[in-house]
Amino acid sequence: MKDIDYNALAQTYQTPLYVYDLQKISSAFLSLKDAFRARKSLICYALKANSNLSIIHHLGTLGSGADCVSIGEVRRALRAGIPKYKIIFSGVGKQDSEIQEALQSDILFLNVESEKELQRIESIAKALNKVARISIRVNPNIDAKTHPYISTGLHENKFGVDIQQAKAMYIFAKNSLYIEPVGIHFHIGSQLTDIEPIRQAAKKIAQLAHSLIALKIDLKFFDVGGGIGIRYENENLISPYDYSQAILEALYGLDLTIICEPGRFLVGESGVLLTRVLYEKYNGDKRFVVVDAAMNDLMRPTLYHAKHKVECFDKQDLESTPCDVVGPICESGDYLAKNIMLPPLAHGDLLKIENVGAYGYSMASNYNTRLRPAEVAVQNGNARLIKNRERFEDIISDEEKLLENVGHIDSHSKGEL
Template sequence: MTPVSYFPHQNNHMYVEGIAISDIAKQIQTPFYCYSSTAIETNYQDYQRAFSTQDALICYAVKANSNQAVLATLAKLGSGADVVSMGEIRRAITAGIPANKIVYSGVAKTLEEISYALSLDILQFNVESEPELALISKVATSLNKTAAIAFRINPDVCAQTHAKISTGNAENKFGVPISKARLAYKQAAALPGIKVQGVDVHIGSQLTSLAPFAEAYKRIAELVIDLRSDGHDISVVDVGGGLGITYLDEIIPSKQTYADMVTAQLSHLNCKIIIEPGRSLLGNAGILVSSVVFVKTGEERQFLMLDAGMNDLIRPSMYEAYHQIIAVDKSSNVLKTYDVVGPVCETGDTFAKAREVHQSDAGDLIAIMSSGAYGAVMSSSYNTRLLVPEVMVKGNEFAIVRKRPSYEDIIKQDITPSWL
């Protein structure tokens, strides 16, 4: 789906499902995140259909957007969860995702986190290193538990994506090098409290080509055959996530084409397939709605100054990410070129430079598209700015699914020591 597919303009006004964005903004002060429940459901069901002929489990990557309403929406559809912290496990369980559908990834799992996951009997630990394996074995033994594990294998495949979200190259911090995999599995099989059951791979995020996936999965398939010849009962292949979305004009393979490629590379193994989509479920299902505070004319350019900042959506500052920026009301037929910036006291608080937007004035609404993933979940209260609320829409109804805190809520988190 394109960024505007779920947020179309009708009679020059932007809608989400059956509600005009401007009507929501009359009741909720900007900035706020807005999600389409139907978009989330549709994206998930596309994966379900694509993998319907395989023994597959879709485990949503919670880090993309961990709002309870999002997780509950997916839980009702039967989704599992890919988590990277104890907090995300707790969020998934609270939202109704059963522990036997949770896979636990992450490079630095602590003793406390491992203990908690074991107490719930989660589906699988995706193990990132030999020291982590040793700790899981120690904790599992002390609790008289058995941990089902898969090593995350680093296949040394370039994902052809942004360097900061590429995870499958040899120099990345993630996983066990494929050249050392057989030795790692041999060590795992010899440890108490460990059940070797799978192989895991995840090479990066926002991939727009299937070629890196295919190369990685080919190498993983060869590894599974080798591991089975070594005596390991490999019954699960976790293929990770990473399928991209359209932010501007990227052409993304369909979920069905992706599933067909997975089948071609892995079906001969007769393994259960775990898929961990995040961005491709949530990215284009959400937007950040902001208001113009000022239009400022500088020496060389005009600035569209918004009430949303980099603390609300950090992707443009952190990743140089492109997000379409669209006027909620397109009644003006005049396009103007603006630098679109926020109120944070940082030069990096810039959403776009030299971007054409419908002519806007103070008070006009602006939508920053494709913000459903890695938006609210990465936000902060930098500059003591209030975290923005999140809204979910279903048909002709909307609900606040995370409220805006007060300044008192933020300040009272600090504790003044007795000597002051």
């Protein structure tokens, strides 16, 4: 995003502000699509990474499908123009109403996470007189070698079922009048930087696929999940080519369409968070740079101890000293970076926090009654607003109406709001 005038964007849209480079998203998507060009494949963007409708729509124009983990995300995908036959509904805890709506929406399939869920899907499909297309998420019990909060492929994680359970569930599905097993799925974790766990998991699940096909279970899709990492610091990255080759090697002899569900890989490096310095302070020798962004705007540093590069504008010629970049929230855990080097900063100076396109805005909250920031997309040098900055009235309107109903707000106090 070298050609983007961040100062102008910050001036126009105020800070904190998320800015996304759509060309970077296109490049990431096309690199992965090209890596699988030798086989039938479908890339289903994981909406949880960034669920802005404009981001989803942009990926849809490139041919992307959608991996969703709530009915809200299914609705977003449909609203953004993703064809129903490219939408997958995953997630451990689907409610009956979500399953019903997904079946009525006729999406590609539901990823099933447990025997009880499969039974609920059958019951709901029977009541609707529909056949539910499903895939079963198999937990290969392989260590993804990533942060424990985003590791999903071990038995100690809540996701999926073991191989023996999966076999029994596929046989149950095959014999059901209301379930059609069409795929097999695994996903071992996020921010993966080592190809070997992916290779091992793919081989293990491919062996299971062979045995299921031998049982006359007509699988069509081999869903390898997502998880390819990006560079926040000095990580060794998995190239799309190496990733695809590991999958293709495992699938030798299987004529299945490959589905992958990248999120972070597609949008992570596209985004920056702009924030202005409020002031500096010292507690003893400890230097703090207090900014107008906070942990409610970017949760990753607090939640995962994640590190994002922070860059200042126009002061590179000054000597830098160590500091913590912190926000206004009433928590000691409210920080955006720790022990980084920055030059002396003054009120109004602009900082750029990099690689926040994934799990940035999508994890933002109103903690401390803070308003979530605006979002801007840049394409071919043109910037456009894709999410308005929240207003105080937006976040209290329903509360205020409900409180008015019990007569606890008179006209005077309402005016003070």
